[in-house]
Amino acid sequence: ARTYNITLLPGDGIGPEVVSVAKDVLDAAGSLNGITFNFEEMPVGGNALDLTGVPLPDETLSNAKKSDAVLLGAIGGYKWDNNEKHLKPETGLLQLRAGLGVFANLRPATVFPQLVDSSTLKKDVAEGVDLMVVRELTGGIYFGKPRGFDQDENGDEIGFNTEVYAGYEIDRIAHVAFETARKRRGKLCSVDKANVLEASMLWRKRVTKIASDYPDVELSHMYVDNAAMQLIRDPKQFDTIVTNNIFGDILSDEASMITGSIGMLPSASLGELGPGLFEPIHGSAPDIAGQDKANPLATVLSAAMLLRYGLGEEDAAKMIENAVLETLNKGFRTGDIFSSGMKLVGCEEMGEQVLRSI
């Protein structure tokens, strides 16, 4: 029997509800596959601020680093929205990503056949969409220095950030992207703004160079403004997309909304060594927090990614994914994906139904 240490970071808003469901699902799938989990729950984001005064306590990071994988719910809420930068929940998340060195963020956008009608796109456009955004997560304008506030030569205040990539940062995310594309349909689209930005010119040059290691993967390049259009015009043209931190933030959210069911979408953030960070794409949804209305499936599917990418436990991962599909097939729906004729359930009952299907 294998034993893994998992750091649970429930976070804010609906985070605790959905993580609690995912934890039970992990336990169930684990016990059927000879796996035992030791869970340790730690604060991060707004709740960490309230508890300790910082959005990422040292203890949370050190515990996460020592674990085999980290499962996060969601962070943030109105309460902390006007905090100064170093006291924002978001800053805790960015410190966690940097601290774990998880530079590769994998964000699938998949249209579930059962939910194709939730998309605002026409059925023939949305049906069959199955793409993966590989987003660089620990570099670029999110972390680039110098950054801050200053005055210009006329005494006017300025705010500035630096978009910067080093060759090695591009190379390593490119390798992850090519490997990902190779395991999928063999098509990789690299998105940049190389007609304007030097950081993007270097990006394109290095990605193009790495391509020679992957003759079986078909590489194309696209400008970010065009990519934002093409995702709406014909999302099925995409298999794997690789892009920088800020473009990935925007395009992965756009792609997820195309599916119409953002409450269903997981993500995995991986580094070279050390534990991966797994979290749903959706936010902390403070407006429905504590009301047993949240859709736990994105977090449950994040737990499946944790098993697959974080622990190499493919069988248990598949078991969870199949249980989710079966639960959908049985007609169970939380409010965000409800349509008439289906069975409306809350967060907890959705969890119980997944457990029943395992």
Added chain:
Amino acid sequence: ARTYNITLLPGDGIGPEVVSVAKDVLDAAGSLNGITFNFEEMPVGGNALDLTGVPLPDETLSNAKKSDAVLLGAIGGYKWDNNEKHLKPETGLLQLRAGLGVFANLRPATVFPQLVDSSTLKKDVAEGVDLMVVRELTGGIYFGKPRGFDQDENGDEIGFNTEVYAGYEIDRIAHVAFETARKRRGKLCSVDKANVLEASMLWRKRVTKIASDYPDVELSHMYVDNAAMQLIRDPKQFDTIVTNNIFGDILSDEASMITGSIGMLPSASLGELGPGLFEPIHGSAPDIAGQDKANPLATVLSAAMLLRYGLGEEDAAKMIENAVLETLNKGFRTGDIFSSGMKLVGCEEMGEQVLRSI
């Protein structure tokens, strides 16, 4: 009778075809409104590179600066795609925007009732979309310094750009945006990434401050990743959007694709003083250039914006816009907006039909 000097910049690809149509339409609408135009055609972009070795010849800029308004077709093409930065067609366009000081880029995204089926969004989502993106056009990461290539402490190459805004740059685009919203439905959404970027924190602070001058306009703030989602989920929630240069590049293209008819969408770029720059949203479409297939209506509608925002000639502007609607009502369609039962026409004939409707 009023006389105006118009600099025509046909540019590359389909640029010359669509500008030629718009020129005839301007002449026709002008003569019915007591307006005479002196047109002067100048090179910019790829054709300027071929002709003069630079993407924006001094003569083109000085001519444009002296004119009353500038009408641009489109720039760029495969031929120049691998040029070094200072020899890219795009660099000529950026120099033109900076040279004219046109910091405010107005990009309407309107779903024409006649064309609602061209959208990949469901009819009830797309129908009635009528939003305006006000994009900052001469600042931010497009122009910020320092920028370039260098080596990091390990000798690895780096590429970098600076996202920077000064208070006055934000204030002036905010004023344009509030004025625009006031003339529309009185709702302004400012889009930023203030949970991560200092440049965005300053943006949000200054926009919020300017809001007190416009008590009749309802201001909201949205993160850029959420905006990319909301545009797909429910585009009708938006009236006027104001955002920085790079986010505006991405979101305005996304918004235009939501309409399904990017061949119909014009834009206006305005400065404090001096002539405005008017151009269709679409690119140079080298694949269909010279084949009489291009849709000239985006450029024709840009000419209408030129009359309205550039010359204050509202009557002539309205005349052109009505002629375009009438042409659509008569069933004339270029290939990009064709649907069965309609009359397929080329670029030239579409122009003739608009002239007939004037």
